[in-house]
Amino acid sequence: MKNDNQFFTGKDFSSSIEWIGEQIPGGFFIYRADESTEILYANGAVFKIFGCADLDEFKGLTGFTFRGMVHPDDYEEVDRSITNQISSESSENRDYVTYRIIRRDGSIRRVEDYGHFAGFPGYGEVFYVFIGDITENYLAQQEDYRRSNVYTATMERYASAADNSLSACIINLSSGVIEEVKGIDLYSSDRVGADKDGFYNSRLNSFRKRV
Secondary structure (H helix, E strand, O other): OOOOOHHHOOOHHHHHHHHHHHHOOOEEEEEEOOOOOEEEEEOHHHHHHOOOOOHHHHHHHHOOEHHHHOOOOOHHHHHHHHHHHHHOOOOOOEEEEEEEEEOOOOOEEEEEEEEEEEEEOOOEEEEEEEEEEOHHHHHHHHHHHHHHHHHHHHHHHHHHHHHHOOOEEEEEOOOOEEEEEEOOOOOOOOOOOOEHHHHHHHHHHHHHHHO
8 A cells, every 4th residue: 555645755765664664564653742743654554543545534534643643532641641651761762552543434442552752864853653453452351340340249249148148149050059158047058069959949948937
């Protein structure tokens, strides 16, 4: 895919950078490290991440600035994080941030951004950035967090029930076997490894005798 950024037109050195940029397995772009955040170069993979067919569509979507690439609700925090990271003595002028983007079709995706702050001959201070779409991994991680929170809340309720119930148990629904049992009045059938039907029947029979 030919990238017709004017930044590289008519210069052997720049043309080499353009060629290399298109070989990189992922998104790569360069932007000015000033208030304009003007993009000097973006490879074809960046266009695809943003759902754009070519440079013109990408320019129309983002204004060809880094600020225009980042979701407007995320930009201030992203800019602050980048500034803080490259100001750190241990960062070696590198930064890592994640943020949302709005694709050309209006869908919202999440990307990760590895940047390096450095000079570029003839253009001053710039950021060289590798970018990749991490939406699926991010959503999977969020689901893991949600399930973890649900599990924690469930176990807290189980512990509370066990302190106030004759019997409370955790049952593996696939095997039908009791995995944990607690309570203040346990029967001989209320044990780990017991069949859930035996557990239910013993409690049911006890209830019937009492009533």
